[in-house]
Amino acid sequence: RFSSRRRHTRYSLQSRGLGDVYKRQDIGIGIKEFQEANVMGKIKGGMLLYEKMNGPAKQEIGSTMYPMPDKAQENALADTIRPYIICEYAHAQGNSTGHFKQFWDIFEKNPTMQGGFIWDWVDQGLAKRDENGAEFYAYGGDFGDEIGDSNFCINGLIFPNRKPHPALEEVKKVQQFVKFDVVDSYAGAFKITNHYFHQSLDFTELRWNLTASGESINSGNIAITNLKPGESQEIRIPINESAFLKDKDYHLTLGLVLKDDQSWANAGHEVAWEQFTLARGEKNHSKDATGNPIKKVENGNNILFENDAFSLSFNPENGLLENYTKSGEVLFTKGPKPNLWRAPTDNDRGNPNIPFLVSNGTHWTNMGLDQMQIHVNKHTIEEVADNEVLIKVKGKLKSPATTFNFVTTYTLLGNGFIKTDYSLKPPRVFGGMAKMAFIGGIIGALIMFSLLILILKKVRRKFVKVLLTIIPFLLLLVSIAALGYGVRDYFEMKPLAKVGMQLQLPQEYQTIQWYGKGPYENYPDRKTGSKIGLYSSTVDAQYVPYIRPQENGNKSDVQWVRMSNDAGIGLIIEGDSLNISAHNYSLENLTKAAHTTDIKKAEFVTLNVDHKTSALGGSSFMYNFLDEYLLKEKEYTYSFWIRPASD
Numbered sequence: 001r002f003s004s005r006r007r008h009t010r011y012s013l014q015s016r017g018l019g020d021v022y023k024r025q026d027i028g029i030g031i032k033e034f035q036e037a038n039v040m041g042k043i044k045g046g047m048l049l050y051e052k053m054n055g056p057a058k059q060e061i062g063s064t065m066y067p068m069p070d071k072a073q074e075n076a077l078a079d080t081i082r083p084y085i086i087c088e089y090a091h092a093q094g095n096s097t098g099h100f101k102q103f104w105d106i107f108e109k110n111p112t113m114q115g116g117f118i119w120d121w122v123d124q125g126l127a128k129r130d131e132n133g134a135e136f137y138a139y140g141g142d143f144g145d146e147i148g149d150s151n152f153c154i155n156g157l158i159f160p161n162r163k164p165h166p167a168l169e170e171v172k173k174v175q176q177f178v179k180f181d182v183v184d185s186y187a188g189a190f191k192i193t194n195h196y197f198h199q200s201l202d203f204t205e206l207r208w209n210l211t212a213s214g215e216s217i218n219s220g221n222i223a224i225t226n227l228k229p230g231e232s233q234e235i236r237i238p239i240n241e242s243a244f245l246k247d248k249d250y251h252l253t254l255g256l257v258l259k260d261d262q263s264w265a266n267a268g269h270e271v272a273w274e275q276f277t278l279a280r281g282e283k284n285h286s287k288d289a290t291g292n293p294i295k296k297v298e299n300g301n302n303i304l305f306e307n308d309a310f311s312l313s314f315n316p317e318n319g320l321l322e323n324y325t326k327s328g329e330v331l332f333t334k335g336p337k338p339n340l341w342r343a344p345t346d347n348d349r350g351n352p353n354i355p356f357l358v359s360n361g362t363h364w365t366n367m368g369l370d371q372m373q374i375h376v377n378k379h380t381i382e383e384v385a386d387n388e389v390l391i392k393v394k395g396k397l398k399s400p401a402t403t404f405n406f407v408t409t410y411t412l413l414g415n416g417f418i419k420t421d422y423s424l425k426p427p428r429v430f431g432g433m434a435k436m437a438f439i440g441g442i443i444g445a446l447i448m449f450s451l452l453i454l455i456l457k458k459v460r461r462k463f464v465k466v467l468l469t470i471i472p473f474l475l476l477l478v479s480i481a482a483l484g485y486g487v488r489d490y491f492e493m494k495p496l497a498k499v500g501m502q503l504q505l506p507q508e509y510q511t512i513q514w515y516g517k518g519p520y521e522n523y524p525d526r527k528t529g530s531k532i533g534l535y536s537s538t539v540d541a542q543y544v545p546y547i548r549p550q551e552n553g554n555k556s557d558v559q560w561v562r563m564s565n566d567a568g569i570g571l572i573i574e575g576d577s578l579n580i581s582a583h584n585y586s587l588e589n590l591t592k593a594a595h596t597t598d599i600k601k602a603e604f605v606t607l608n609v610d611h612k613t614s615a616l617g618g619s620s621f622m623y624n625f626l627d628e629y630l631l632k633e634k635e636y637t638y639s640f641w642i643r644p645a646s647d
Helices: 031-036 069-078 100-109 167-174 360-367 434-458 462-490 587-592
Strands: 002-005 008-011 013-015 047-049 062-065 084-089 113-118 126-129 135-138 178-184 189-194 204-212 215-223 232-236 250-258 270-279 295-299 302-306 311-315 320-326 329-339 373-385 388-398 403-413 418-425 498-506 511-518 531-538 555-564 570-583 604-613 636-645
Touching: 062 069, 069 084, 069 100, 100 113, 100 167, 178 270, 189 250, 250 531, 270 531, 329 403, 329 418, 329 570, 329 604, 329 636, 418 498, 434 462, 498 570, 511 570, 555 604, 604 636
Parallel strands: 013 047, 062 084, 084 113
Antiparallel strands: 002 008, 126 135, 178 189, 189 232, 204 215, 204 250, 250 270, 295 302, 302 311, 311 320, 320 329, 329 498, 373 388, 388 403, 403 418, 418 636, 498 604, 511 531, 511 555, 555 570, 570 604, 570 636
């Protein structure tokens, strides 16, 4: 790192390379040469930094590369004398930068930890045009080169055009220099702590907003004066919790914004914020059957359900609902369809060059999650009342490699409301090399017994017999280890890409509104930088144009989403902490695309209503996921309501 003041330049830290390179005599420019170099003037001083914690004794700073958070904590506790800096972490290739907050929780808890260097700042893509003249950003392999790292240099927090990735919002929030804490929420007492080293917070003002299920019910400004570095100040917000309604969520958002224009941002720019959940509303997901009687009509291979409020078809062959209409307007063309696949992110794809390490994306492909076909075993239709029908579908999701059992129950009400209950049981499968190890263990055991029998029968000299029996016993040990590895892997649930359902809506449904985390794309391990709120946007705006197309646009903790056309006609989906995404292209198109110009607008809107989606992780070239965010459960169940919406 260089700092310049006129012609006096000084380096504060010199990186001496990666891995074991410091063990060699030739490690690039040395200390003496570096100090004698005339780079922007005289260079003086500086400390040594190697990539490994166990570098040479003269290493003044401890470091390592891409540790998991628990390993970073272990390193910090193991050496409490030297400062510790992670020379590379939070690899930002594509849709990434998961579990970033966990690192900063450790940084702020351990005095010797000074942080780390996110890799990287900007996607290093080059503008190019395809055969139709459309511009895209090119990467390795797009210039006729056959040897390279593909899109490995597309690993920044901002795009080549310097527009931010959604992950930059996460980084900004996690690294903010001001902390907010609850003192007594009932009394409206909160604490602000200034973690800047050299400036007070006089350049900011506090804005607060109290919401009831996303609707603002009170707000105001508070002047922050003379809050010096390292000091805290208590503030009071007028909150009357006794007036809270039981069916509403209440959130208080505190935000520090610039009072005046600065050279780097305009007045009103938010520099720090926090959101507090004051109360969670009581959720009542049951709905009474209302409306007129529902007629059931056989319509070719399908079964039609209709009354004066709605109509829809049930397809017994695939167990799906189709052509849901109200007053002649189609609300969806294809109803909730089980889906376990997402277009792999760079971290999902992983690094194929690491032996014996199987990426999540490879697991998913091996399981055939992108090839699942619905096989209906049985369906039943029960008329609970004249205005309530229960359709139950039992079936299997099958790929050439794997079979999942599922049950979907649709409850149709006379007012046009539809409840979808969905349960899924993943199978136990071998992952990666485990199946080969298991089979190899069985073969090895058979060979061992054959050898042992042969030795015992054919070899007559006792000494030679004892020596030779060592060979089958060694083979037995290897076989037991291989069998153990295979069995352990088989009984360990493999992580899934997602568990959810997908709908196809009319292409005209271009307005999306939701109550949940937003406004930026967010995921289970990267949602600290998103606020719970009411949001309105377009389907086009949900697309995040990662240079190599991949999973994008998810919104977490969604309680309801509304999709509508310009006239306000559409549908509303309600559930509990859903993951929602809407796109103008198909999942198949996104999966196959290599560049943004490969994304083609479909004739429908794809709406994903997911129970859970997998973690993003923090690195594409080594396995870097927190287990708590992976989908390894033995069974999944969730439900949601679909109902017509109109203004």
